[in-house]
Amino acid sequence: MVMISIAYPISAAQVGGRGGDADSPASIKKEILRMEDTRDRALLRRDTATLDHLFADDMAWTSPNGEVLTKSQILSNLKTGKETFPSIVHNNVQLHIYQNTAVVFGITTSRVFYNGSFRNKPRRFTNVWVRRDGEWKLVDHQVTLIGH
């Protein structure tokens, strides 16, 4: 099950820039939400080929326990089953867009299995997407436990 509720306060001034429909606030917003949805579905299915394409090679992935993982570590964990996402649920998702950079943040209550234990406590997450050569890549992901 993928449940995503979305609120995105984007102003034209924040987006500025190159002109054309592909760079309109609505188009960028739509594109980023599509990328987020693709990422979530790939995590659910442990589809490492799709994630390999979405993640920047130098992506930093900070877990709620403060551990920083590289792209290859995340992909390896998914392949071996060390980390799985039985369900993904995000709430209060917001987007801030700055031309070729998008910051997505919200609350996740996704069920995550990692290193032998499950977690589904509410966590804040921040995803940073950067457009390079016309393609959006996830460059930074960080999760913080709420009320820890």
Next chain:
Amino acid sequence: MRRGLLLLLLTNVLVSLAGAQSVTTKDNAVIETEKKEVLMVENEVNKALLAGDTNVLSRIYADDLSYTNQVGEILTKSQVLSGFKTGNIRLPTLGRRQIRLYAYENTVVLTGISTSTLRYKGVVTNRPRRFSNVYVRQNGQWKLVAHTVTEIAE
């Protein structure tokens, strides 16, 4: 004729390689410059945090800054500035290590570990925390658009 054609092809390849190299060198130079600029801005932020200088923070923080603190609260720019003004947020000491920068043309992500002493709403913590700061260049100025903190589990 054939030798002339081969020479022309070879010249074209060499010119292409030289062009590609100059683009790469230029890109690397831009990346290094961006990293240096952001380090200087980060240094300004650090000094302002210690001094509680909200004028400097106000200038560098983007108006729509998303600031996720160590307890998972998300604060706006005005809430952070107000916190410093009222004394709800204080950084008596500042410690940073393992700083890394990732530059992506007009965007720089700076990550590291903070061991700063932080007083927030009367609670003092100096446990190591992972942090990431996202800077975006807007109208020629580097602005902090996202700050995220995660406590490192013991």
